Amino acid sequence: MKQRIKALVEINDNNGSRVFAVCIQILILISIVTFTLETILDLEPETRKILRGIETFTVLVFTLEYLLRIYVANKKLKFVFSFFGIIDLLAILPFYLAFGVDLRSLRALRFLRLFRIFKLVRYNRAMNHFTAAIKSAKEEILLFLFITLILIYFSAVGIYYFENAAQPEHFASIFDSLWWAIVTLTTVGYGDVYPITVGGKVFTFFILLIGLGIVAIPTGIISSALTKSVEPDSE
Template identity: 80%
Template structure:
């Protein structure tokens, strides 16, 4: 029985497993749609009742799926604390936490329901390739993030010294300069905070050039790892 259930709930080539996967994916999408509809103001009580009934049905199915996955797991603690195990748990947690909770706090709990969309990763082959690529390139990505944090701090300190006297209200400290450093290095440039001194403008020019590389580097790392993942799968 355990092996039979495992062949269903885990991704396999058999017909029953594919039907189960499609069913769960449809429920995830249905849950996300109902979550979005719930945010519409002035909904009729009948509509709210229907949405709640759909939510209950989805949570019951997700709970059964979660318990079945624990049951068929070779190592139960390993599954529970795995990426997918945590996502499956977070997908049902807000519903059960909402019982007996002050309604004013429900908005924060409802936000956690967005984790359900991550459940689609398990069933989507393209997303599986993407997560595999992220895992294979995790050391490069962590190194890149570490360097990025150093550059953000360096940029904050640099612009602080250039602009503090000219704009003490915007660059009053290194911490206040962090916002400028982040939006500049990511090349977003909201324009709410910008340098007005010559030194600050020259400094910003070089930071923008570095920012272009910051945007391009992770793209290259992930695309290279993704290509290797796809090639390995096709081999």
């Protein structure tokens, strides 16, 4: 019986597994739609009751799926604390936390229901390739993030010394300058804080050039890793 359930709930090439996967994906989409509809203020009470019924049904199915996956897992604790295990738990947790508790105090937890959309990743081959690519390039990505943090701090220090005297209200400290550094290095450029001194403008020019490179580097790393991840399937 355990092997039959395992063949059903885990992704396999048999028809039962495919039907199960499609049904779960449909329920995920339905639950996301109901979650979106519930935010409409002027819904009729009957409509809200129907949406609540759909919510209850989908959560019960997701709970059963979660328990079955724990049951068939060879290493149960490893599954519970895995990425998909945590996502599956977060998808159903807000529903059960609401029992016997003032819902207003748990309103902030309702956003956790959005984690159900991540359950779709399990059934998407392209997303699985992307996940594999991220794992294979994690050292390069971590190194890139570390270098980026150093550049952000360097930029904040530089612009502070150039602009502090001219704009003490915007660049009062290095901490205040971090916002400008992040916005500039990511090439967003909101325009709420900008340099007015000659030195600050020249410094910003070079930071913008570095920012263009920062945007391009992770794209190259991930695309290269993604190509390697897809190659075995194409063979």
